[in-house]
Amino acid sequence: MSRRTMIEAIRDAMAVAMERDDNVVVFGEDVGYFGGVFRCTQGLQQRFGANRCFDAPISELGIVGAAVGMAAYGLRPCVEVQFADYVYPAYDQIVSEAARLRYRSNGDFTAPLVIRMPAGGGIFGGQTHSQSPEALFTHVAGLKTVVPSNPHDAKGLLIAAIEDDDPVIFLEPKRIYNGPFDGHHDRPVTPWSRHPLGEVPDGHYTVPLGRAALRREGAAVTVLAYGTMVHVAEAAAADCGVDAEILDLRTLVPLDLDAIEASVRKTGRCIVLHEATLTSGFGAELAALVQGACFYHLEAPVLRVTGWDTPYPHAQEWDYFPGPVRVARALLQIVEA
Known part of the structure; x- marks a missing residue:
């Protein structure tokens, strides 16, 4: 067990998945050398190389579209959309391609990809950095939608999502990214607290999708x-x-x-x-x-x-x-x- 923030748990989940399976790749805007805007991918490029953790152009449509093609041909991409608010240009790729691929090919192809997105408010990000769009995805047949509430579940659910053969929307509540949210207050006490939130097992484990x-x-x-x-x-x-x-x-x-x-x-x-x-x-x-x-x-x-x-x-x-x-x-x- 290690005490970790949700960011650290998510980063560890990707590292564990990449270590176990060479087909797992991570990419998105600024996720390589910079380590992501929230540092969820920090160190992954240095550890696994630029072929498995790399930066993408500022094109959500291109990021998700490329991930669908990679997934269809055997890779397991775990891509980051920098904020859930930015996903709309990629919505057609998610709904019309990723969600339908297994069905439209009669099972000949699958889309084992994960789309990670920081969601929700709490960082004073305004209208274009604070949305909670989960209902847009739960409506779509063929997609799975995950929203963890703590570091232990975030790691286990993300590993399970990466290992799943269907596309998974993984929404990460950024208000609890870096530490405990003091739920007894209607205003932030320490909105960017650096104190760990929970105990997270080391190594590989999964939290099953579909279990409350x-x-x-x-x-x-x-x-x-x-x-x-x-x-x-x-x-x-x-x-x-x-x-x-x-x-x-x-x-x-x-x-x-x-x-x-x-x-x-x-x-x-x-x-x-x-x-x-x-x-x-x-x-x-x-x-x-x-x-x-x-x-x-x-x-x-x-x-x-x-x-x-x-x-x-x-x-x-x-x-x-x-x-x-x-x-x-x-x-x-x-x-x-």
Whole structure:
């Protein structure tokens, strides 16, 4: 075991995968010599050479398009889109090529590639560096979508994603990249803390895609969350005293519906929590699934606590986030319903 930040765990995951399989390649904007804008790939080029970790032109379409071709012919590319906000030029390659390749070729080709993207706010990055676009990918058949909440899971999930034979969208919550987010506050205390967040096993291990993790056991209400919002949910439950059960989804597709059903049937209440906007966010799908699978066990309507239905508000981002005050209010509301 080593104490590591999420950045260090992600870097280690790529190193482990590259060491085990010569077909794993890493590339993207500034990921080679510079080591990436967040330093997630720092040292990989020096260790594995410029043929396996290299810089790409400023063209997300080109990065993902090249990765699809590499994957079809036997490589396992793990590419970085510098911010999730930059992925839109590559969306056609992801949806029309990567996601469909296995199906359109009747299994003759697969697309074993990972697209890593820092997502979400918390670094004062404004409208073009803070988006949470997970719902755009969960809607697409053929893609898998992963959002870790801690270094241990980030490493294990990324190794599993690299070893998977289908394309994986790997969204990394940058608010918890460098250390613990103090979830008890609605404002950043030390937003770039350098203190390690968790214990991470050395060497190779995987966290299976499609399996949620129970972060807090409770009997009054189930909170479904992922990424940074897991920490916010834990802080809110501790602050307001509600006996909440917190389920960290970890992967949105495939989704651990069995774990969700078991928890909601036990508690009879459900809150869905995410940072993205309310309308058509992934929480809408979760709410519909819970209503369909657990209707006769529900004691109150499913609540959603999310970001606003606005363009990302740079000057108000810490009000935009679903913070512990808003989550605690929802917890108290639903247990009293």
